Each structure stands twice: as C-alpha cells, then as structure tokens.
Amino acid sequence: MENTQLSEISKRIENDDENAFREIYDLFYFDLVAFSRQIVLDDAAAEDAVENVFIRLWQNRKTLGNINNLSAYLYTAAKYASINYLKARKNVSDVSIEDLDDQSLYSFSTPETSMIGKEEVLTIEKAINQLPPKSKLVFYLVKEKGLNCREVAKILNSSVRTVETQLYHSLKKIAAILEESQVILPRRSSR
The missing domain is CATH 1.10.10.10 (Winged helix-like DNA-binding domain superfamily/Winged helix DNA-binding domain)
Structure with a gap:
C-alpha cells in the first residue's frame, strides 16, 4: 500500500475511525508478527509484542498526523517492543539486533x-x-x-x-x- 493511502487511513484513525484502524491492523499484523518472531524467536511473544504496538497506536491515535511513514513506524515500534521483551526476559538493559541468536528461520511464500x-x-x-x-x-x-x-x-x-x-x-x-x-x-x- 502506498504512503498516500496509509496517510489517508492514518487521518481516519486520528478521527477515531475504528474501521480504518482495523484496515491497518489487518494489513500489517501478520507481517509484523513474522518480523518480531525473527527477533524474539517465540510465536506467542511476537504476537504479544505486536498487539502491544497496535494498542499503543490506538491509544496515541491523535498524534498519527506527526508520522510521515506509517509502515516504517510500525516496523520500528515492533522492533523496540521485541527488544523490550528480550530485555525483560534476559534481565538485561541493552539488547541490539547484533546480539540476537541466529536461530530464526526464514521462510517465504509468494x-x-x-x-x-x-x-x-x-x-x-x-x-x-x-x-x-x-x-x-x-x-x-x-x-x-x-x-x-x-x-x-x-x-x-x-x-x-x-x-x-x-x-x-x-x-x-x-x-x-x-x-x-x-x-x-x-x-x-x-x-
């Protein structure tokens, strides 16, 4: 989906349109879970992290106009939510992408x-x-x-x-x- 279309949907969400929020959720949820899973290596944790991203997105919907690229924003938020999960689980204060295990398996279907x-x-x-x-x-x-x-x-x-x-x-x-x-x-x- 193009940034202009995402921008339109963001404006609708900003105006409390739950259907627009559902569109974004449906569009990004599974991709963000797959992305998060590569970081946390756990299906349930990836789903929790992404659900938290969407909860925060809805809670902060009035500030969506400040986001230039919703797609990049969601992936960034999912990354940080995933890293925060790892920090909490490992009781560590600093985790980066380089510290991640190399166990995540890539698969694709197109x-x-x-x-x-x-x-x-x-x-x-x-x-x-x-x-x-x-x-x-x-x-x-x-x-x-x-x-x-x-x-x-x-x-x-x-x-x-x-x-x-x-x-x-x-x-x-x-x-x-x-x-x-x-x-x-x-x-x-x-x-």
Missing part, C-alpha cells in the same frame, strides 16, 4: 514460489537462513516487505549505506549458494 519446485524453494530458504541475523532482517524488510533502504536504516538504527552494503552482500551470498546448488545457472565471466 505467487512466484508456486512456480518454483519445492526443492528449489527449500534451497532458497536455506541460503537465506545462512545469513547473519541483521542481514536476514535487512533482506526480509527490503525484499519481502518492500521497504526501501532508507526506511530499513531508520528501523534498524543504521546508515543507509550499511543497509545497502548488507543487502548487496546478502544477495551475493544467496546467489553463490544457489549457483552451487544449481538452482540458478552460474554467471558467465565477461572475458
């Missing part, structure tokens, strides 16, 4: 995957799961959720250049694994 064989999909998922946690989050947010590098940088408190570099290296690593597994044809050298 119309394109129905055209790809099951083995190829598993190989692609395996390649993505070999990425470090932060690279996996960058890949997920850019390639699956369609956020741009600037939005992802804001969510992850990184520079745009860092996000671009992580995405580049991730794509290169995934391509190498897919070439090795013969899911894609090796690139020809330009000699």
Whole structure:
C-alpha cells in the first residue's frame, strides 16, 4: 500500500475511525508478527509484542498526523517492543539486533514460489537462513516487505549505506549458494 493511502487511513484513525484502524491492523499484523518472531524467536511473544504496538497506536491515535511513514513506524515500534521483551526476559538493559541468536528461520511464500519446485524453494530458504541475523532482517524488510533502504536504516538504527552494503552482500551470498546448488545457472565471466 502506498504512503498516500496509509496517510489517508492514518487521518481516519486520528478521527477515531475504528474501521480504518482495523484496515491497518489487518494489513500489517501478520507481517509484523513474522518480523518480531525473527527477533524474539517465540510465536506467542511476537504476537504479544505486536498487539502491544497496535494498542499503543490506538491509544496515541491523535498524534498519527506527526508520522510521515506509517509502515516504517510500525516496523520500528515492533522492533523496540521485541527488544523490550528480550530485555525483560534476559534481565538485561541493552539488547541490539547484533546480539540476537541466529536461530530464526526464514521462510517465504509468494505467487512466484508456486512456480518454483519445492526443492528449489527449500534451497532458497536455506541460503537465506545462512545469513547473519541483521542481514536476514535487512533482506526480509527490503525484499519481502518492500521497504526501501532508507526506511530499513531508520528501523534498524543504521546508515543507509550499511543497509545497502548488507543487502548487496546478502544477495551475493544467496546467489553463490544457489549457483552451487544449481538452482540458478552460474554467471558467465565477461572475458
């Protein structure tokens, strides 16, 4: 959904429109839970974190006009809610994306995957799961959720250049694994 459409819905929510709030909830809930799950590694905790994000969104709905990009705002809020869960669980005061376990598994299902064989999909998922946690989050947010590098940088408190570099290296690593597994044809050298 485009930012202009999200901006319209935000204005409706700001004016106490519960149907508009439900639209945003339905649009983002499952994606935010999947995003949070990559951080907390627990389905119930991810759902709780995201539900808290939406509760706070409704409670603070009168300030939605101050938000330029609702999508980036929701992902950022889900990140912080997830990190706060980890802090509470680990009794730690400072947790960052780099501290996260590398156990979260990436899986995807798109119309394109129905055209790809099951083995190829598993190989692609395996390649993505070999990425470090932060690279996996960058890949997920850019390639699956369609956020741009600037939005992802804001969510992850990184520079745009860092996000671009992580995405580049991730794509290169995934391509190498897919070439090795013969899911894609090796690139020809330009000699």
